[in-house]
Amino acid sequence: MKIYGFEKLEVWHDAKNLAVLVYQITDSLPNTEKFGLINQIRRAIISVSSNIAEGSSRSTKKDQAHFYTMAYSSMIEVLSQLLISYELGYVSKPKLVEVRQEIEKVTNKLNALRNSLNL
Numbered sequence: 001m002k003i004y005g006f007e008k009l010e011v012w013h014d015a016k017n018l019a020v021l022v023y024q025i026t027d028s029l030p031n032t033e034k035f036g037l038i039n040q041i042r043r044a045i046i047s048v049s050s051n052i053a054e055g056s057s058r059s060t061k062k063d064q065a066h067f068y069t070m071a072y073s074s075m076i077e078v079l080s081q082l083l084i085s086y087e088l089g090y091v092s093k094p095k096l097v098e099v100r101q102e103i104e105k106v107t108n109k110l111n112a113l114r115n116s117l118n119l
Contacts, residue, residue: 006053011109015049015071018102022078025099029090037090041081047074048106061117068114072107079103 006012022045026038048071055067082099085091091099 004053004057006056009052009056009113011106011113012049012052012056014102014106014109015052015075018099018106019045019049021099021102022082025082025085025091025095029085033090037081037085041078041085044074044077044081047071048078052110061119065114065117065119068110068117072110072114075103075107075110 022041026041029038051067051071051074055064055071058064058067079100082091082096086093086096
């Protein structure tokens with residue numbers, strides 16, 4: 001079976017694992033948020049690993065950088081939405097700290113990946 005380039009990226013694996021964690025967190029949000037915060041957070045977290053994968057397949061460094069920037073932006077969107085969820089009492093402080101540390105790890109790797117393109 002062929003292994004695609006994105007599957008070799010540590011940042012993609014981290015983003016994928018973070019998506020699983022975020023899905024678990026959003027499972028605990030109230031059903032009244034099903035079409036609000038839950039939907040928004042899940043769409044944003046899935047777009048992180050998706051944009052990394054898509055960016056890795058682009059033929060120019062400029063295109064790759066664009067998708068890595070989009071992944072970074074989606075990661076920040078997730079953080080913002082989780083902070084709001086915390087303020088609303090939907091997410092515990094320990095869970096917020098845990099997910100925030102993982103977000104920082106992914107965003108740092110995304111920055112390094114983008115910087116490695118030497119644009």
